Amino acid sequence: MATYLFDIDMTLLATGGAGVLAMGRAVHDLLGIPDGMAGVSYAGRTDRAIARDLLSRGAVDPDRLDGGFEGWLDRFASVYAEHLGDALHETAGRALPGTHALVERLAAVPGAQVGIATGNFRRTGLMKLAHYGFGPPLDDGGFADTHEDRGQLVAHAASVVGGPAALARPAGVFVIGDTPLDVAAARVNGFRAVAVATGDYDFDALTATGADVVFEDLGDGDRVLDWLLAASEAA
Numbered sequence: 001m002a003t004y005l006f007d008i009d010m011t012l013l014a015t016g017g018a019g020v021l022a023m024g025r026a027v028h029d030l031l032g033i034p035d036g037m038a039g040v041s042y043a044g045r046t047d048r049a050i051a052r053d054l055l056s057r058g059a060v061d062p063d064r065l066d067g068g069f070e071g072w073l074d075r076f077a078s079v080y081a082e083h084l085g086d087a088l089h090e091t092a093g094r095a096l097p098g099t100h101a102l103v104e105r106l107a108a109v110p111g112a113q114v115g116i117a118t119g120n121f122r123r124t125g126l127m128k129l130a131h132y133g134f135g136p137p138l139d140d141g142g143f144a145d146t147h148e149d150r151g152q153l154v155a156h157a158a159s160v161v162g163g164p165a166a167l168a169r170p171a172g173v174f175v176i177g178d179t180p181l182d183v184a185a186a187r188v189n190g191f192r193a194v195a196v197a198t199g200d201y202d203f204d205a206l207t208a209t210g211a212d213v214v215f216e217d218l219g220d221g222d223r224v225l226d227w228l229l230a231a232s233e234a235a
């Protein structure tokens with residue numbers, strides 16, 4: 001029994017900037033800020049945390065908004081989703097090498113539970129996945145609608161995907177992501193961190209985070225699968 005939780009952006013797929021483009025348009029619509037995403041850090045962060053940053057960039061006090069922060073979050077997520085539908089068709093994104101095959105092979109392993117641990121909101125995360133051809137089992141797990149802190153989000157994802165048994169046996173939970181924040185979120189729960197250098201962080205930078213293993217990409221499916229299955233057995 002092992003649980004494998006995949007990050008979305010720059011781990012499974014690259015949207016070619018569609019997410020940032022759509023978020024920028026949502027910020028413009030809702031707050032009137034033309035370059036709302038400039039200087040906002042987003043790699044590995046949750047959309048909930050980003051939405052909070054955007055308010056402070058617009059010098060908006062969430063307590064003065066209709067419905068407070070949660071009301072803003074609902075409106076932001078909804079307008080962002082509307083723009084994302086178009087943006088995904090405007091940018092040149094792709095599924096990253098080997099990801100479809102790896103997910104399919106892992107999901108076929110007896111006792112393996114496969115799902116998502118992402119900083120995306122559920123709706124927009126599933127839109128990105130569907131656009132690049134990913135379906136079940138990558139349709140459930142942990143999303144940013146309910147969690148701002150990535151460590152808590154990953155723990156929630158493990159319980160959704162692997163059930164209570166996964167949390168009772170943390171060494172059997174694998175978090176696969178492209179940023180030091182994915183690694184830290186695994187570590188804080190005692191989960192295993194599998195880092196992949198297909199995003200903003202290269203092999204050396206990810207190695208320095210203390211990840212259990214770092215891959216340049218997920219293209220060599222045999223090697224990645226061998227490592228994951230051996231580590232799962234040792235857990």
Ligand SMILES: [Mg+2]
Pocket residue numbers: 007008009010011043044177178179199
């Ligand atoms: Mg990522």
